[in-house]
Amino acid sequence: MRTLLVTGPGGSGHPAVAAATALRAARDGRRTLLLTPDRETAAALADAAAPGPGDGPAARPTVRLLDPAAHFRTEFLDLQRRCAPALDLFGAAPLAAEELTELPGAPAFALLAALAGLARAEDAPELLVVDLPPLPDAVALLALPAQLRRYLRRLLPAERQAARALRPVLGKLAGVPLPAAWLYETAARRDADLAAAEELLAAPDTSVRLVAEPSPDTVRALRGARTGLALHQLALDTAVAVKLLPTASPDPWLAALAAGQQAALKDVAGVLDGPPPHELAHPGAADDPATLPAPPPDPAPAAPAEEWTIEDHRADDGVLVWRIPLPGAAKTDLGLVRRGGELVLSVGPFRRIVPLPAVLRRCTVAGAGLADGVLRLRFTPDPAAWPRER
Template identity: 35%
Template sequence: MRILLFTGKGGVGKTTLAAATAVRLAGRGRETLVVSTDPAHSLADAFGTKLTGAPALVDARLHAAHVDTRGLVDSAWDELRAQLRAVLAGAGVDELDAEELTVVPGLDELLALTEVARLARTGQWDTVVVDCGPTAETLRLLALPDAIATYLRRAFPARSVRGMVSGMGRQGWIDAVGRLATHLTELRDLLADPKVTGVRLVLTPERLVVAESKRTLAALALRDIRVDGMIANRLVPKAGMRRGPAATWLRTRRAEQDTVLAELRASTPTELRVVEHRAAEPVGLEALASLADELYGRSDPLGASTSRPPSLLQIRPEGTGYVLRVAIPLTEQSDVDLARVGDDLAITVDGMRRLVPLPAVLRRYVVADASVDGDGLVLQFAGATS
């Protein structure tokens, strides 16, 4: 079973390309589900049909659905709701009803991700293609399991509940926190497994969009989530031997786009495919199949490597200290900040922050120097602390 997550800056065409990929996979005999977690829900427009939260057959071996997070809060996730209620009650927050839970920050994204994982684990489909929201929403979505699980471990360790009063009892509350943390950790592991989950980053060949895409590559690497392919959409066609103002505009624009894509290819080993801008919007199965032919040719959409990328943290001894490499693709424009938080290293890249547990051998050392090379951050640890 494979999960493909399509994301990109709003308006770059990720929904259409996710739908086209699903059509190609189904056409090659794979049972395929394409599902939208984007609040805009334009997947139905791509197929030219109505969709609901229940997977519906839109073609042979191809189902499609929208994730209705509000409906999930009201009906489908009793167990998760109970865990949330128990954790909040144990923390001294009055019990919330289903309607109030809809305003808990991040709950919509968490439920959307949980629903995708549930659908994938039913065994009904060989591949689940996910039309995610725009990049910023996707990064929040993919960061949630790790962030909330870490918060639970830190805010509610077992020893902290001594003397706390809970209607379900101290042990029941501990169990509820543990179940919720386990659920979130399992979600996070599913996303980080390159044999299961891949991210396809959709962009248009413009400098601002490419710059955001590079930041997204770094932010996802910080989460140990693999981007196994990029798609440059809406490449203007070549003018050929044509003359006139329109042909001159096409040549100029195409030359600019080719330059941007050449710079992108030189900055990352991630596979990059291109799709030319079409005169007619690709809507419906036939148009999507034609788009998939241009995008993939004879190749398999799942053909990208599933080898595990380098470990986020790589450590080696050096002199009387150690060198820690953090494998994140950075650019000259990347804004990086480091801070020590107890036994964790807080890494912030372009506004995206993650607490990374330090290897045990480094916890008695301090960061003496930091630099950047082609493979990421290089941190020098020296001077064991008392």
Template identity: 45%
Template sequence: MTVEAPRVVLVSGNGGGGRTTLAAATARHAAATGRRTLLLAADDPHRTLDRLLEAELEPAPQELHPGLSVARLDQQSAFRDAAARLLGRAKPLFDLLGVDPLERDELSALPGSAHLALLDALRTYGASGRWDVVVVDAPPVAELLAALALPEQLDRYLGRLVPENRQAARALRPVLAAVAGVPMPADWIFEARGWAAAELAEVRAITGAPGTTVRLVVDAPAGPLAVAALRHARAGLALHGQRVESVLVNRLVPDGATPFLASLHREQRHQLAALRADWDAPVHGVPHAGREPHGYADLAELADGDALTVGAAEAPSAGWVVDDLLDTDERVLVWRIPLPGAQRRDLDLVRRGDDLVLGVGPYRRTLTLPSALRRCSVAGAALREGVLAVRFAPDPQLWPRR
């Protein structure tokens, strides 16, 4: 029986913008509509959610209110569980080397393990079938993208280090054993590779699902630095195929404020209008409550309105289109890669074999070329209206004549 993937909303943004509060309010709003909702604290080191919800969050989900469950990501436990599974798969190697594997209690989370913990939680909760909506109080965009890009990177590394061609390995194993004087690892290496690939595929099925979206939070007033950070975040998310469903401009001074705040109110409204003109995703303003929210009732006030609504999943996109212009004067194939928010000075493009290494500011991704483009050479690239068009000229030695 196939479990339908839930709506996953990754609430991200720079620190101090109120993303933890708005993530909790988003989950509160979704639960109020009758959907089974899980709020996951994935980046809350100071336990802001505990004080906000007036409860002590645990690694195991607990229902605080009807329809609303909460959980805290435990990096140490998640790392130990993942390492224990990996060490169990590597037991034949330890036996071969004559060493004792590490016990679970000896393990301590390594730097970067928070990314693995987040991905494992998304896979676990996304495939459980217990929730209709999963709202994640996610890390800032740079860290979130590092986590979301990890499955694709690891899968690429596995493909290079442990090819799937078992027959060649079986043929070479006796020869290598005779030369080295020690028995060579058997098919468990390839079985472990298949296990790891299956685990990564499960994670990518959640992170790449049409129902998984990113909600960006920026604190008002959104000055030039904040707008530039949003632009970089937008381009980086698009590079990795993540959809920004909305932008929340938090703590807006309400209309009718005192004369002392009237000029700030006008400036914020001007910035809000500028963001709406620049973004193709909805940009919502969230009014300042006049105090720090505290308790479930305050979250209900923030959730009033359409800004925090969790809509239905959109239809899957058609992917990045390859236009065939071979019958025109250009005689090229054009790969169109949507990169809204990107600027020419931020782009870096390198062809390496069958891969295209694309950089947008601080973000990079290695893209496997479609089969038709592997028989071509890069003829140029242009960025227009948020779409990078990479032109490929067919290689006469590899391309059949018409």
């Protein structure tokens, strides 16, 4: 299944581009599914995809509207049911479904649950188009599965779950009740869901399509997004530039605006370091997916995520160098902390905690440098942990 994740700065009209991309792909004969939280976008696509004379079923993409409120209610009531014995002990009054209002963050969890389900589906579409939140929230959402799985492993490590037969004895010895089995079972189920979503997002045929109206503010937003995506090793697709004005306008004011857009468009291409953005000049491009001539999805990401590689310079400098591509990153935005066998890496508003490769865990950090969009971390082998050469 090819997955195309569509996002952009607020006001760019990326939901309409996602819808138009799904519509175009379906009309090209691909089984396509659009996943969106936007009711207006879903309704507009349903109207645009209404079959005309001679159209067959393949001319219409499937639209799945995310319902974060319903997902939140379902998950909360399930948790409340499982915690019923403890709640009864404290005299708590259970909440009814009609009392529940979704909390901040509910849309992100609803989207991850939908992605996990699609990753396991036997009848998965050929193309999945996902309408993400605007930048930079979209980058944070894409990093969420890995972060949540790390939290689960730390808080409820599966390997430390006591055997059921020993739980009463261990509880008495410890003097405190051990976590119920359902807690570990729930954690294992959630970890499996997050793993499925994480695998889908990291698949080689998954990429992020950035949509933006060229302007100086857009260039800054895309530069930060490019760095955040590289930090989480997410591949870029061909970008889409929208709301472009005609360059040959007789109106001097419009001509000046168009010239500014063209200058910003060149900067966008430089920031993304890929093929030129696909240009959409339709004046109503951000509002009507039916008339938006969106590009068809490419068979593969336009800019695959670069690998983080380890270079061996022990013979010359006595160090190992971990090479981490971070295009667009600035030294002032970088933060590095080693915590045991993990590296906490921050770039502006984005943060990622990654386990050190096995060979680097037996080393000490000797320094770091950022040049040409690549962070190079220098590690010196620790004699106490490194095998001695004979």
